[in-house]
Amino acid sequence: MTFKNVAVEPQTEKKTYSQDEAYEASLIYFKGDDLAARVWVNKYALKDSFGYLYENTPDDMHRRLASEIARIEKNYENPMSEDEIFALLKDFKYIVPQGGPMTGIGNDYQIASLSNCFVIGNEGHSDSYGGIMKVDQEQVQLMKRRGGVGHDLSHIRPKGSPVxxxxxxxxxxxxxxxxxxxxxREVAQDGRRGALMLSVSIKHPDAESFIDAKLEQGKVTGANVSVKIHDDFMQSVEAGEKYMTQYPTDAKIPKYTKEIDADGLWKKIVHNAWKSAEPGILFWDTIIKESVPDCYADLGYKTVSTNPCGEIPLCPYDSCRLIAVNLYSYVENPFTPQARFNFDLFKKHVQVAQRMMDDIIDLELEKINGIIGKIDSDPEDQEIKNIERSMWLKIQTKAKEGRRTGVGITAEGDMLAALGLRYGSDDATDFSEEIHKTVALEAYRSSVIMAKERGAFKIYNADREKNNPMIKRLRTADEQLYQDMVKYGRRNIALLTIAPTGTTSLMTQTTSGIEPVFMPVYKRRRKVNPNDKNVKVDFVDEVGDSWEEYVVFHHKFKDWMTINGFELKKNYPEADLDAMIAKSPYYKATSNDVDWMNKVRMQGKIQKWVDHSISVTINLPADADEELVGRLYFEAWKSGCKGVTVYRDGSRSGVLISNKKEEEVEEKPDSIFPTKRPIELEADVVRFQNSKDKWVAFIGTIDGRPYEIFTGLSDDEDGILLPRSVVSGKIIKNVNPDGTKRYDFQYTNKQGYRTTIEGLSYKFNPVFWNYAKLISGVLRHGMPIHKVVNTVTSLQFDNDTINSWKAGVARALKKYVPDGTVAEGAICGECGSKNVVYQEGCLICPDCGTSKCG
Structure with missing residues (x-):
């Protein structure tokens, strides 16, 4: 069957906008901020499956959100009006729903969840293949609804256990x-991949293998990994003692034990994090001890893992939605001696943000009903649908019963600068702690008020919570709040988090989360036509495109400049820019300047007022040593942090640390593969499309690394009579009766029978075959995959078909480039950064978040 592309009219009479119309209107909205405009149009503007846009600027989006939240408000006492809610959302000034809520509220074109975060699991009782496959299916079902997922692997039996x-x-x-x-990696989410967190207890006998798993190139590239560290392990490291691992990890009488060298394993964790920024660390005893929901662990709220960024520890089948309060907007007279923080307005808005979060739970329950309805109406057999349906019913129960929320903040770095406080200083840290204490008190106060008006969460029990450290701190800070909570209950089981707020901060035009400014001034590039008059060409890239360089100022740094009499449009020499920065409150307060130990201590102080967790990164220079990473981890543990991530500049999986190391790797590439081709190779099948042509690639691998590639036009839509379900098999080297060699592809069909396609070498165009042999030779001699991609991309052909083949080969091989590898010579088309890396086969700019696939 052949499907043709046909024009499809929008499924509604609503006004629609072209991509260009929405971009131009949003560019005006964001006052010329190209990046913010593109991010909003591409990620958050309401659109249907056919690409029709139904919103022209964020004002339309905020009106959509306000309308829906106001609809829920009408179900309760003292409802807020749509206009009141809109005023808080408008211009991303005060309250900013994040991700799922911003995209999904009032969106009838997608059947998706509003939750940003989920955790699933076997609920502590199954490590059978059936249980493991069940989790696999559940995570995919959640990801297709746009959620990020986490689950723990500590329940799986260690290697070598009898089965x-x-x-x-x-x-x-x-x-x-x-x-x-x-x-x-297989799940697409509106232009991005799914997000996954895998965790394991340090008590597990396979913890060391877990820690090393991502060091092997091309392995576990679709997940973040974190180790659940227990206090007794840290104490063993401190004392230089042995440590006993066991399975099950939480059993009083385990089936299996293994004594290990605690310090040796600790050094491995530190080394791997220094080298590749993973694994992350979760201080698990701190998480459980501080967790308010774990007061109800026996009722199904035992925390088992976190979401992909680590800021929401969750029990199985619970979820959370996120909202941020823009701290910068509460600074009056910013960047002046008269600057002050408006605590009265801030307290009022934190209470409202918590109330809106609770409204969003009701909207999420409506979405879950829609998802369950969609599952029920699907034509699949009930047996196939049961796992997905059962999972959503469990999520529905947790959302109704616990009503968990995720109120957080953004723009901490800009707020401190606007008040004249240098990020990382003692004064700044003390003020930040007061801010987060205020957030905690007012959010909990709002939840108590809602319990009085709307009812407490179903299983609230004051006696269960009375000894929880978080609840005790709230009581010490405000006895009346605590007494009201005992009397009326609380609407939500847990309330607070601090998320990364990545693209959100691009639209608030502020620093992200609690992070400091990345750089107050930096350079970007834009592509220009060198033949246009008055165009200044500063850079010509490897493909001949011309670029103009221009200075970009961080938005709030521009506010500081204006207030302090500096001209924004002046072309400042480098020395003048440096002198200007030195006069500003951003001086020595960037992500690379902040004292690392102080930042860890700041995180620990703030964590005491956040009942979930905090997503924060400790940025280190490339020359930082492993010993520093270890000291930072110990400081984080002792400071009361629930988790910590250390990122050393350049330390991504697969990134070569220096030119010297790169030369060392390339001096002995032949050691990577056997000198003689094995008779059989494991093989992946990659399908792709260039223009209207369908292509297929067969990639032979050794240890997951490409060894050879054959690709060309497929004979029909099934790809040389290959079922679409086939994604892997074997490439077998054979000999024809006349003595000539051939390469066959063998796969196993759904019925378990082997099928062989003979002669890949003559199935494809001879020209493709000859170039495939050439590229396969390069692969076999161990050239790094990203360099092979660069080589293929740089080939020059006059024939369009050959160019399509070239693009397909590059696209297929990109899937094997280790995540984090620098794309040499690549420049971000959005911000001009040269810091472009490969991530899951796509080119990602860490500086601005722009991604390009294919």
Whole structure:
């Protein structure tokens, strides 16, 4: 069957806008901020599956959100009006719903959840293949509804454990890490991939294998990984003692134990984090001890893992939605001696933000009903639908019963600068702690008021919570609030978080989350036509495109400049820019300047007033040593942090640390593969489309790394009579009766029968075959994959078909480039940054978040 592209009219009489119309209107809205305009149009403007846009500027979006939240408000006492809500949302000034809520509220064109975060699991009782496959299916079902997912692997038996099936012994954790990672990479979410967190307890006998899993190139590229560190392990490291691992990890009488060198394993964690920024660390005893929901662990609220960024620890089948309060907007007379923080307005708005979060839970319950309805109406067999339906019913129960929320903040760095406080200083940290204490008190106060008006969350019990450290701190700070909570209950089981607010901060035009400013001044590039008059060409890239360089000022740094009499349009020499920055409150307060230990201590102080967790990164220079990473981790543990991520400049999986190391790797590339081609190779099948042509690539691999590639036009839509379900097989080297060599592809069909396609070498165009042999030779000699991609891309052909083949080869090979590898010579088309890296086969700019796939 052949499907043709046909024009499709929008499914409504609503006014629609072209991409260009919405971009131009949004560019005016964001006062010329090209990046903010593009991010909003591409990620958040309401659109249907056919690409029709129904919103022209963020004003339309905020009106949509306000209308829906006001609809829910009418169900309760003292409802806020749509106009009141709109005024708080408008211009991203005060209250900013994030991700799922911003995209999904009032969106009838997608059947998706409003939740940003989910955790799933086997609820502590199953590590059978059936249970493991169930989790795999559940994470995919959640990701297709746009949610980020986390789950823990500590329940899986360690490698070598006896099992009662044909394997006889367990394969351990690592193979299932790869399975879950691959499933995540397969799920598309409106132009992005799914997001996954995998965690394991340090008590697990396979913890070391888990920690090392991502160091192997091309492995577990679709997941973040974090280790759940327990206090007794840290104490063993401090004392230089042995440490006992066990399975099950929480059993009083375990089935299996293994004594390890605690310091040795600790040094491995530190080394891997220094080298590749993973694994992340979760101080698990702190998380559980501080967790308010864990007061109800026996009722199903035992925390088992976190969402992909680590800021929401969750029990199985619970979820959370996120909202941020823009701290900068509460600074009056910013960047002047008269600057002050308006605590009265801030307190009022935090209470409203918590109330809006509770309204969004009701909207989420409506969405879940829609998802369940969609599942019920699907034509699939009930047996196929049962796992997905059962999962959403569990999520629905947790949302109704616990009503968990995620109120947070953004623009902490800009707020401090506007008040004349240098990020990382003692004064700034003390003020930040007071801000977050205020957030906690007012959000909990709002939840108590709602409990009085709307009813407490179903299982609230004051006696269960009375000894919880978070609740005790709230009581010490405000006894009346505590007494009211005991009397009326609380509407929400847990309330607070601090998320990364990545693209959100681009639209608030502020610093992100609690992070400091990245850089107050930086350079960007824009593509120009060198033949246009009055165009200044500063840079010509490797493909001949011309670029103009221009200075970009951080938005709030521009406010400081204006207030202090500096001209925005003046072309400042480098020395003048440096002198200007030195006079500003952003001086020595960037992400690379802040004292690392102080930042960790700041996180610990703030954490005491956040009942979930905090997403924050400690940025280190490239020359930072491993010993520093270890000291930072210990300081984080002792400071009361729930988790910590350390990122050393350039330390991504697969990134070569220096030119010297790169030369060392390339001096002995032949050691990567056997000198003689094996008879059989594991193979991946990659399908792609250039213009209207369908292509297929067969990639032979050794240890997951490409060894050879054959690709060309497919004979029909099934790809040389290859079922669409086939994604892997074997490439087998054979000999024809006349003595000539050929390469066959063999796969196993759904019925378990092997099928062989003979002669890849003559299925494809001879020209493609010859170039494939050339590229395969380069791969076999161990050239780094990203350099092979660069080589293929740089080939020059006059024939369009050959160019399409070239693009397909590059696209297929990009999937094997280790995440974080720098794309040499690549420049971000949005911000002009040269810091472009590969991530899941796409080119990602970490500086501005822009991604390009294919």
């Amino acid at each position: 009662k099936n044909s394997a006889l012994t367990s394969t351990g954790i690592v193979p299932f890490m790869e399975r879950y990672s691959n499933s995540t």
